[in-house]
Amino acid sequence: MAETDIVCISPIDGRELVRRSLMAESAIDAAIAAARKAQKDWRAVPIAERAAKVGAFLDALLAMNQEVVPEIAQQMGRPVRYGGEFGGVEERARYMMRIAEDSLKPIPAENQKAGFRRMIKREPVGVVLVIAPWNYPYLTAINTIVPALMAGNAVLLKHASQTLLAGDRFQMAADRSGLPKGLFQNLVLSHDQTSRILGAGLVDHCNFTGSVSGGRSIERAAAGSFTSLGLELGGKDPAYVRADANIDHAIENLVDGAFFNSGQCCCGIERIYVHEKHYDAFVVGAVELVNKYVLGNPLDEKTTLGPMAHKRFADLVRGQNAEAVAKGAKAHIDTARFAADVGNTAYLAPQVLTGVDHSMSVMRDESFGPTVGIMKVANDEEAIRLMNDSPYGLSAAIWTSDVDAAESIGDRLETGTVFMNRCDYLDPALAWTGVKETGRGASLSRLAYESLTRPKSFHLRHDI
Structure with a gap:
């Protein structure tokens, strides 16, 4: 029987906590098309204006802390006495917003020559798919969501089945903050649907946090599509x-x-x-x-x-x-x-x-x-x-x-x-990265912007 729903079973008592229907294939395609449309306009927005809008998105998320703390406990078991994750969420997000202007500015070529303008610009990759884990459902996701948006990308979020409500919260924050329609979307997807998206090259970059076996599945799904990947996998x-x-x-x-x-x-x-x-x-x-x-x-x-x-x-x-x-x-x-x-x-x-x-x-x-x-x-x-x-x-x-x-x-x-x-x-000022089977790529720090953009070189001769 084909999978139709994603279900979160609470570890507190083993009972069903939340259920969400999988998106229809047509709805997935429409969401990706909307992201592409929104991203074309968003990339032209000055970075300072992006920061204001992303800041409003962050503020809307932080305002939910009182409701989020018990939700985290119900979904994955972390005691409420420790509060939520929003202290770290805010620290990381605001740091990445603060360094965006400098991290994304053009890089002038060395040994400039008279009659030429030579530089490397950082362009957004386009549409970024974030596949987030359940253990820190807000902290891990924000590592990519905020710098991706600041770099001029659209973001699609697929959250873990154990933390479906976290995906809902991110979408609520985006809607309440007034981010452009389609720029950020929370998608309820199966593994097969995610593989289809990657295999067809429907997104430009995917950041996955999860198990080594999950990372291998992501690599297999994306093989041949030339979709770039960021993978944070197992650890010991x-x-x-x-x-x-x-x-x-x-x-x-x-x-x-x-x-x-x-x-x-x-x-x-x-x-x-x-x-x-x-x-x-x-x-x-x-x-x-x-x-x-x-x-x-x-x-x-x-x-x-x-x-x-x-x-x-x-x-x-x-x-x-x-x-x-x-x-x-x-x-x-x-x-x-x-x-x-x-x-x-x-x-x-x-x-x-x-x-x-x-x-x-x-x-x-x-x-x-x-x-x-x-x-x-x-x-x-x-x-x-x-x-x-x-x-x-x-x-x-x-x-x-x-x-x-x-x-x-x-x-x-x-x-x-x-x-x-x-x-x-x-x-947040240091790159979060791993070696061996822990994965590839880096999040946080100015290096995070390297994987969420692509270089474009300008060699402009004006002496003729």
Whole structure:
């Protein structure tokens, strides 16, 4: 039977939360045609005027925060006590708006010659398709939506089935702000419909955030269409606690980095390597902190750890934990302390594992859940080798009091971002990118505008 609806099942109670009908093929084609029409006029709008209109779009979105916070909890399980995502949304959006004029200005050729005008201009690519994930449904989408619009493009948004309401909210903000009709559109699409759009070359650029398998599907769908792609895929982000680290700070920050949002963070810490000097104290401190989490209904203000977004995600992590223990790892958290974890649901108790090694899935494959493995290391060399022993490379964090050492180690790490004494944060002034199976392209910073525009060279001779 053909798929006709997209359904969001709430992880809170396993019940249907929202259902949306898939768009008819004719409606999809009409939406793309409207985007093309709107983009032709939008690209001619001065950047300062674009900023005013995009700013109104952002303001309209931010005004929804009170309604959005419980919606996020209902859709993917993040506790309401942590508020929404709009602090980061605003920071990133306003930064990208602020640098747009300078990032998009013509680049004069070096060694200018008399009688010639030579420059490179940045032109919008046209229509940008944003395929957004559920784990940070606003933060991840805004990374591309705002710079794409500022660069003069039209934007089509396909949001994850788990966060359908986020797509609705973006559309409401666009409508209320008065963005030109057709310039931004939220589309409810199946995987097959998305593949058709890409395969037929109906859009000019696609930004996808999701799994490695999803990224491969996007590449296959777009093959031969010459549609450019930005892909942020899987991760297994490591952290290293050096001998000169502030151990108390490292424990506090790394526990939060591993377990916030039930571990469902693109740059969440999934494996920790601790210098033998601090290893025992680190494990004791981490276990003590993790035992303080309150697993429960994310709509309850007392809850600090909500359910994972779907039961199948929790089952994957349960399997990783069980495999690690079967191979000799030690599980430090008594899951019986967390009454909400009764098995066969999206509610999963946090776990800290030691005695782990890289033969175990929990140290090798993406978990994207509330579990972390901790290994003892003797020195920087061992830590670097283990941190690089992964098919992924999104971010890596180093806890140390030596800035030069952090930079030197970072130079040798196969990763997109190197943190020192912090983790799980996207600085909008820095490119967000990855290596290996984590993907390609970059969002945020002035480099984001490179993938959302194309260069056009002008070689103008006027001396005749």
